[in-house]
Every structure is written in C-alpha cells, then in structure tokens.
Amino acid sequence: MQLTLATYIQKMPHGIVDKQEAGIGATTLEINSKRHSIIVSPTKILAYTKYIKHKDKALYVGGKINEERDATNDKEIKEYLADTKLEYKKFLVVADSLPGLLEQIKTDDWKNYFLMIDEVDMIQSESNYRPKLEDLIDYYFQFPPKNRCLVTATMREFSNPRLQQECKFKLTWKDTPKRNIQLFYTDNLDALTAQHIQSLSQTNKILIAFNSIRHCKNIIKLLTSQMQKECSILCSTSSKNEAGDYYSELKPDNTLPQRINFITSCYFAGVDIEDSYHLITVSNAQQNYQMLSLDKMTQIYGRCRTPKGILSDTIIYNTRDDKQKNADKNYQNTLLKQAEAILQLQKAASELGKQDADLAELFQVVQTAIREKAAVQLPREKSIKLTRKNICKQNVTAYMNIDYLVERQKLCNTIYNSYKNLPANLKEQGHIIKSQYKAIVPSETQIKLDIANKKESDDTLDRQLLPAIDEIREIVKQKGQLTKPDLGIYLSQRGCKVYIQRLYKLRELADIETLIDKLWEIRHNDKRAYKNLQNAAVFWALDDKHPFKRDLLRVFKIGRKYKASEIQELTAPIVKYHLHKTIKQRASVSLLKALFLVERPKIYLIKGKNPMGFKKHGPLRIPRTEENLREYFLL
Structure with missing residues (x-):
C-alpha cells in the first residue's frame, strides 16, 4: 500500500513543495484541508480529472470539456460561493481561468484562501507558447507568503529571484523504485516504435507517449490493419479533429480505452491511469516540443497508479543535428x-x-x-x-x-548531443539500462504514408477552416468590415487560429476579399510566404508619397532586369535608412518580390507593381510622416 501525504500532514505546506514522487495525494490533501483553497492546474484535463474525484466538495473552473461539461460561468461561481452548506470552498481551476475566478472573489478576501499552483514545471516548459502562464506567478505573489505554494514532482531551478527566496519544502521518500529500461537509439523513430509495438504481447495493453499526433498516426499506419483498429490517441480537445477517429479519452474508471494507446503532452503530468500496460516513451530531439527531459520521462512513468502496472519500460530516442560546440556555461x-x-x-x-x-x-x-x-x-x-x-x-x-x-x-548539449548521454544520465539516476542501436532505412511505404498523413492533417484543418471563411465572407458582405469580436469565436478552433490571427492583423491594409483568398493560398506554407504577404499589404497601404515607397519606386524600374547582387546593392541603403536594419541579399530579393511583380528566367525582371493583386485600399493608409516602419514590415 502506497503512503500518501495525508499520512504525515493535514494540509499543504507553503512555499515551493518538491514532492519528488507523483501520485502521493497532494491535491486530495489540500481539498480535505480545513481552509478555503484555490488549486490551479496548467491544463483542462488535469483540473477536470481531479474535480471528478471531488465533485461533492469542489467546483471546476475552466473551459468546456467535450460533451461532459460546459465552460464554467460567473453564475456558477457566485452560487458556489454563496452555498452555506460547504464550510470550506475548494476551486479546481484551469490556469487561463484564474483571473476570472479572482474577479468573483473580492480582493480583500484573497487572504482567506490558500493558492496552490500544481505542476509548476509545466509552466516553465510551456510558457514560451502559452505566454499567459507566467501571469500565474504574478497572482501567486499577490497572496500572503503563508497562503501560497508551488508544487511539482520534478523540480527545476528557477531564475526568478523572488522564487529563489521562497521557503522550500522537499520530501524525501525511502526505497524510491528504480526502473528497468530497454533503451533504443535510432534514426527512424516511427518505424522502430511500430516494430516494437508489434513485438509485444497481443493481449496486454500498450501506452506510447509521443508528443506529436502526426507521428502517432504515422506509427498507427505502419501497424497491421487489425492492430490499427485497436488504437486510440489521447490528446487535448483542441487537437481532436487532427486525431480524427482515433481520438479518445480515459474511461470513467481511469483505465485506457483501447489495447494500443498513444498519449500527447497533456497526459504527461497529473493524470492518474489505473491500468497495467507496456510503456513506450518516444523522445524526438529533432523537434523542441517533442524532446523530453529526464524529469518529463519520470512524469510519464509516474502516470501509472496500478501497483506493478508497468509491464515493460522502453525509451526510444534520437539525437540532434545542431550540436553547439561552445555552449554558454553561464x-x-x-x-x-x-x-x-x-x-x-x-x-x-x-x-x-x-x-x-x-x-x-x-x-x-x-x-x-x-x-x-x-x-x-x-x-x-x-x-x-x-x-x-x-x-x-x-x-x-x-x-x-x-x-x-x-x-x-x-x-x-548534455543529453541529446550524443547517443551515449541519455543512457549515462539514466544510469546515474540508479536505473538499470539495456541500450541498443537500431538503424532503419525508411521504406518507400513509410515515405508515402508520411506524405499521405501530412496531406490528411492539412485536409482536416481545411475542413475546419472552410466553413469559418464562408461565415467571415458573409460578415464582410453585411457589415463591410471585420472587428475583433467577429473573429474571436474562431480562435479556439485549432484549424482556424493562425489564419484568423493573420487576417485580423492585415484586415485594415487592403481589401478583405483578396486577403481572405491570399491567406487561404498560403495556409500550409512556411512563415516566409506570410511574411511576403504582410510586406506586400503594408507597401500597398503606404501613402504613395511616403519616402520609403518613393525611394524604392525611384531605383527599381518596371521593365528592367536586375541581378540578385544589384537588388541587394540598391535595397540595402534604403532599408537601412528607413527601417534602421541591415538586410542581406536573400532578404533583399524576398522583399523585392513582395513589393513588385517579378519574373525570373535567369535574372529578375520587374513586370509591375502590386504582386498580390489587391483590388482596393483598406481603411488604413499609412501616412507619409510615419517613421516607425519596423512596426509594419517583417524583415
């Protein structure tokens, strides 16, 4: 029987709590404590799965959970706060919903609550693409020192000096289990993972942790047709469409839904899996968000709540190409x-x-x-x-x-710069390691499947985006313009988010119809295509007498041909003067193609202006007096 924190203490300590082990009942301890509590989780899945266990005491505060529960509204929060039957209020809050909850709790009453921010290591890992996560730390310091704590089982160093001064509470557990890990180094993660799945028992369940739905689907397609029917992908609701028919969730009893189950990052921490399975952890060092730290691997292993539930433990990994020889030690x-x-x-x-x-x-x-x-x-x-x-x-x-x-x-620089380093670091932690290298040349079938899966993923996003575009066209037809509220409803849809953000940014620079069409054309292209479109729209919106526009039209003549070196020679001083930026030859050519209609047999022939074919100007004309052009152009 595993001991929990409640065996030793009656409430969570304040400060930074390094609990060392997952699944020791930190949330349960705080929910059962005799005080008001706000418990914050980085994701909906974490907050809601904890709420399910404590429905009689707690209130979930967060976004919609599929068909199970609508997003929490202010009325629910007010009714819960007014419920006199509950002596102690317990809120299980998704990070993004904390500001809204605190608005309902008067500022003077914050001191009566204990704020617990769980899985704080996820805030460190994910704040780069979820910038609002660090706002949690701002709110954290609004609470009295003895009314707040940060919790994690995988503690990392904080650079924030205020957090460095926080009280530390480190738990030390006797007889921490050591893992018996089969480690595979390979240059073909998908193929080796598929092979390993097929080598395991056909009766036991399998859990594959890989933070990429596209790779998960690639692996599934490499399995036999019968095994493909036994697969599921457990991911965030925002990725539901991308996962398609494979999308699934844990069963109500927290067991795995299929025999072969893939999980992405929202299931890597805080989720309890009450099942037995073979564990396969995949770390793709070629992509930052798919590259796993040792702590993250420990978290994934710790999701299993069944004693001796890990039937076998496998890690499959590769290394990076961009090794830094002179890494900054400080x-x-x-x-x-x-x-x-x-x-x-x-x-x-x-x-x-x-x-x-x-x-x-x-x-x-x-x-x-x-x-x-x-x-x-x-x-x-x-x-x-x-x-x-x-x-x-x-x-x-x-x-x-x-x-x-x-x-x-x-x-x-210390784990994925050499195939030797991951096994060495795992051995240092006391684990038993069997390491093996497996080179697998991608087969023609695998290459075709990868291309097909990429197209399938693009098509899935398109099916989500097309209806949104039709609705936006109708809004433009009726109102003649687009406002933030008009577009806001589409931002929560994964397939629409980037397109909508770009349309909103450019909407005042040119006619909406052309922008809608051009953004659709480049929806699957890299960032360079969008950069060219934005620069073209900005140049179109510039007042015809703006010095930057005037100077470029003076040096580049329609009907003339230019070599790349000439383009650089003519463009560089103008860009340097007006945008205060040094521009290289390749960037000079890209800028020219965004501003002029250019044909390239061998050298660059300027055929005309307005390469994007804008039909009319938008409501914004950038005045000739505007000097801060770096606010507009992407170089």
Whole structure:
C-alpha cells in the first residue's frame, strides 16, 4: 500500500513543495484541508480529472470539456460561493481561468484562501507558447507568503529571484523504485516504435507517449490493419479533429480505452491511469516540443497508479543535428543580463520620449527595435521573448521563458548531443539500462504514408477552416468590415487560429476579399510566404508619397532586369535608412518580390507593381510622416 501525504500532514505546506514522487495525494490533501483553497492546474484535463474525484466538495473552473461539461460561468461561481452548506470552498481551476475566478472573489478576501499552483514545471516548459502562464506567478505573489505554494514532482531551478527566496519544502521518500529500461537509439523513430509495438504481447495493453499526433498516426499506419483498429490517441480537445477517429479519452474508471494507446503532452503530468500496460516513451530531439527531459520521462512513468502496472519500460530516442560546440556555461546569467539591459533601454527610451515631443517618434522607432532584439531566435520554433508585460501592464523579465531556454540548452548539449548521454544520465539516476542501436532505412511505404498523413492533417484543418471563411465572407458582405469580436469565436478552433490571427492583423491594409483568398493560398506554407504577404499589404497601404515607397519606386524600374547582387546593392541603403536594419541579399530579393511583380528566367525582371493583386485600399493608409516602419514590415 502506497503512503500518501495525508499520512504525515493535514494540509499543504507553503512555499515551493518538491514532492519528488507523483501520485502521493497532494491535491486530495489540500481539498480535505480545513481552509478555503484555490488549486490551479496548467491544463483542462488535469483540473477536470481531479474535480471528478471531488465533485461533492469542489467546483471546476475552466473551459468546456467535450460533451461532459460546459465552460464554467460567473453564475456558477457566485452560487458556489454563496452555498452555506460547504464550510470550506475548494476551486479546481484551469490556469487561463484564474483571473476570472479572482474577479468573483473580492480582493480583500484573497487572504482567506490558500493558492496552490500544481505542476509548476509545466509552466516553465510551456510558457514560451502559452505566454499567459507566467501571469500565474504574478497572482501567486499577490497572496500572503503563508497562503501560497508551488508544487511539482520534478523540480527545476528557477531564475526568478523572488522564487529563489521562497521557503522550500522537499520530501524525501525511502526505497524510491528504480526502473528497468530497454533503451533504443535510432534514426527512424516511427518505424522502430511500430516494430516494437508489434513485438509485444497481443493481449496486454500498450501506452506510447509521443508528443506529436502526426507521428502517432504515422506509427498507427505502419501497424497491421487489425492492430490499427485497436488504437486510440489521447490528446487535448483542441487537437481532436487532427486525431480524427482515433481520438479518445480515459474511461470513467481511469483505465485506457483501447489495447494500443498513444498519449500527447497533456497526459504527461497529473493524470492518474489505473491500468497495467507496456510503456513506450518516444523522445524526438529533432523537434523542441517533442524532446523530453529526464524529469518529463519520470512524469510519464509516474502516470501509472496500478501497483506493478508497468509491464515493460522502453525509451526510444534520437539525437540532434545542431550540436553547439561552445555552449554558454553561464547561459542563465547571460539571459538575465540581456533581459535587464532591454528593460533599462525600454525605460530610458520611454522617459526621454515623454520629455521631448520632437524626439517622441524617434524613440518609438527605438523601442520597436529593442522589442525585436528582446527575443532569442530558435530553429524551427517561434522566437522566445525575454521580457513580457505582467498583470499590471509593466515590462518585466520573462523568467519562465528563461527557465525554458536554459532547460532546452541543457538538453541539447548534455543529453541529446550524443547517443551515449541519455543512457549515462539514466544510469546515474540508479536505473538499470539495456541500450541498443537500431538503424532503419525508411521504406518507400513509410515515405508515402508520411506524405499521405501530412496531406490528411492539412485536409482536416481545411475542413475546419472552410466553413469559418464562408461565415467571415458573409460578415464582410453585411457589415463591410471585420472587428475583433467577429473573429474571436474562431480562435479556439485549432484549424482556424493562425489564419484568423493573420487576417485580423492585415484586415485594415487592403481589401478583405483578396486577403481572405491570399491567406487561404498560403495556409500550409512556411512563415516566409506570410511574411511576403504582410510586406506586400503594408507597401500597398503606404501613402504613395511616403519616402520609403518613393525611394524604392525611384531605383527599381518596371521593365528592367536586375541581378540578385544589384537588388541587394540598391535595397540595402534604403532599408537601412528607413527601417534602421541591415538586410542581406536573400532578404533583399524576398522583399523585392513582395513589393513588385517579378519574373525570373535567369535574372529578375520587374513586370509591375502590386504582386498580390489587391483590388482596393483598406481603411488604413499609412501616412507619409510615419517613421516607425519596423512596426509594419517583417524583415
């Protein structure tokens, strides 16, 4: 019988709680404590699965859970707060819904609640693409020191100095189980995973942890037709359409729904699986969000709540191509200094701009340039911002993003830079490791399946996007314009989000109909296609007498041919003067093609203006006096 925290203490301690082990009843302990509690989880699935066990005491506060439950509304919160039968109020809250809940609880009453933020390591890992997650730490510090705690089973170092000063509570458990791991290093994750699934018993359940629905579907297609019928994918509701017919959830008794089950990241932490299964953990070091830390692997292993429920334990992994030979050993310090310097520059530019009206526009340009530099560029990933606006709208250091960058560098340079390092690190933790290398050349069938799955994924997104576009066209026809509320309803749909964000950003620069069509054409292309479209729309919206537009039209003549080197020579000084940015040859050519209709037999022939075919101007014409063009162009 596994002991839980309730065996030793009556309520959660304050400060940072390093519980070391998953499934020891931290949430249950706090729900049963004799005080009001707000327990925050990073995802809906975590919050709701905990709520299911404590429906008689707690209220779930978060978004819609499929057909089971609608999103929590203010009326439900008010009725729960007014319920005199419940001596102690217990809220199980999704991170994004915390601000709304706190609005219903008067600020003066916050001191009467204990705030527990669970799985804080997920905030460190995911704040780079969910920037609002770090707002949780802002709210955390609004509560009295003895009325708050951060909880995790996989503690990482915090760069936030205030968190470094927090009281620490570390649990030490005797006889921590050591794992017996079969480790496979390969250059073909999908094929090897499929092979390993087929080598296991046909009667036992299998759980594959791989944070990519596309890869999961690739693996399924490599199985026999009979085994494909036994597969399910457990993922977030926002990815339901992408998972298609394979989408599933845990059964009401928390057992796995099929014999072969794939899980993505929302099931990696905090979820209890009451089942026995063979565990296969897949780490793809070629993609940052699919690359697993040792702590994340431990979390995945800890999802099993059945004693001796892990029938076999396998990890399949690859290594990175972009190895850093001279990695910064003081990377955290470097990032913190960079963030502080950026904040000081922003503050100085803002204050000087206020003092001298003549310099205000110049300092706006400076602040834009500073914001661009306040980010770390990563391959195949969005740039990671080093500063953010906190809940009080102040510019501050984005500490959780810095934690993510430090962790990523550590993984790249100490775990996945050599096939030898992962087994060595697991052995250091005391696990028994059997390591093997398996090279598998992708078969013609696998290559075709990968292409087909990519198309299938694109088609799934298109089926979601097309009805939204038809509705948007109708709105434009009726109102003649688009507002944020008009588009807001589509942002929660995974297939629509990027398209809608782009349309909203460009909507005032040119006619909506052309923008709708052009954004549809490039919906599956990389970021460069969108960059060209935005630059074309901005150039179209510039006043015809704007100096930047005038200078480019002066040096580039319709009907003339130009070599790439000539384009660079003519473009660079104009861009440097007006946008205060150095531009390389490739970027110069891309910019030219976005601004002019260009044909390229061998060299570049300029055939005309308006390459995107905009029919009319939008409501915004960028005036000739606008000097802060970096706010508009993407270079």
